[in-house]
Amino acid sequence: MNEKNLSYTTAAALAAFNSPPPPTxxxxxxxxxxxxxxxxxELSGEHVVGPDGYISLPVAGxxxxxxxxxxxxxxxxxxxxAQYYEAPQVNIEVTDYVSNQILILGRVTNPGALQFINPPTLLEAITLAGGLPVGGMGSEKATLTRCAVFRGRDRVVWLxxxxxLxxxxxxxxxxxxxxxxxxIPDADDQLVYALGQVNTPGAYNLSPEMxxxxxxxxxxxxxxxxxxxxxxxxxxxENASMTVRMSDLLSPDPQLNVSLSQGDVLYVPSSRLGRVGYLMRQINPITSFLIFTQTFTGSSSD
Structure with a gap:
């Protein structure tokens, strides 16, 4: 891919994305x-926060x-x-901060989950993952040009x-x-994105006839x-979109199951929030703050 044609997030969008983390x-x-x-x-003991964010207390549920x-x-x-006992005195201690982690994938020496006490910067995360490849098979692609950071289900910046470095x-x-x-993709990777309410949001390599x-x-x-x-x-x-029902997509209709192109975004909103309208407002190429930044070219350092 020609480096001059790569898209990066604007400085204003990066600044908004880089807002301070929660104080606690x-x-x-x-x-x-x-x-x-x-x-x-009988009410004391260890609890693990479940995938849904719940713990189960004796008596209280x-x-x-x-x-x-x-x-x-x-x-x-x-x-x-307090609904069952008079003036209970409670103390909560976090003994293992398992959820305090990030995931780093792509062209780093040791991709995977990184746990930390204090949130790292991007450079610290790359270092913790062993840095970028410098030798061996594929080292000719170590002159990498771009990096994406995904946050939540619907925010991504490219830099x-x-x-x-x-x-x-x-x-x-x-x-x-x-x-x-x-x-951190290879320099010549072509990518599509899956965001919103999918089980594994992120960037995926575009394969032929995908x-x-x-x-x-x-x-x-x-x-x-x-x-x-x-x-x-x-x-x-193309500043274009299409919305289909999953049931129709699963039917043998080739007109719905379209082939993808570089930079395409699959977005599934929450059935309770209905954020497709919000997504479409953000993708207008004349807006200065976008979730997706494929319509912008140039360098993020500009």
């Missing part, structure tokens, strides 16, 4: 908690603490137990890896957050919250 640690899936209720050993800080969780647990633009050294996905159903399959299908009636394919290069 937010509990998440896999975190281990030790909950002590004074004078109530399940409560959702995922996404809350420790103090907020303390109040929630105390109030839940110039060359400018970052050369120290020409310190604003590119983003402060990462728990749950971020960092992706179709809409193919990328849905690669992304692990829709989540339980995904709206099967609003499966949307966005083509930023």
């Amino acid at each position: 640690y937010e509990l998440g899936s896999g975190d281990m908690l030790n909950i002590t209720v004074w004078s109530r050993p 399940p409560i959702k603490i995922g996404g809350l800080g420790r103090e907020e969780s303390h109040e929630l647990v105390r109030n839940a137990l 110039s890896l060359k400018d970052l 050369a120290g020409r633009n310190l604003a590119l050294n983003l402060q990462l957050r728990a749950g971020d996905l960092v992706y 179709t809409l159903l193919d990328v849905i399959s690669r992304a692990g299908g829709l989540t339980e919250d995904g709206d099967p009636n609003q499966v949307t394919l966005v083509r930023p290069s």
Whole structure:
């Protein structure tokens, strides 16, 4: 791919994306908690935050603490137990910060999940992953040009890896957050994206004759919250989109299961939130702040 044709996120969008992380640690899936209720050993014990953000308390039952800080969780647990016990004294200790991790994929020496005490910067994450390849098979592609950071299900920024590594633009050294996905593709990779309510949102290599159903399959299908009636394919290069029902897509209709092009975006909104309208407003090429930045060319250091 010609480096001059690569697309990067604007400086304004990067600044908005690089907002400070939450002031307190937010509990998440896999975190281990030790909950002590004074004078109530039968209520005390260890709990693991489930994938849905819930823990199950004796007597009080399940409560959702995922996404809350420790103090907020303390109040929630105390109030839940106060319905059954008079003035319970509760203490919550986080014994294992499992959800405090990012995922780094692509052309790094040791791709995979990285756990940390304090959220790292992008350069620190690359270093923790063993850095970029410098020898052996494929080392000719180590002159990498770009890097993507995915946050949540519908935010992604692209930045110039060359400018970052050369120290020409310190604003590119983003402060990462728990749950971020960092992706460093080969210089000549062509990519499509699966975002929104799919099980594995992210960037995927575009293969010959890749179709809409193919990328849905690669992304692990829709989540339980995904709206099967609003499966949307966005083509930023043409400022165009199409929305289909999953049931129609699964029928043998070749006109719906279209072939994908470089930069295409599969987006599945939540059935409860209906964010397709929001997505389409953001993809207008005349707006200055985009979720997707394929319509912009040039360098993020500009």
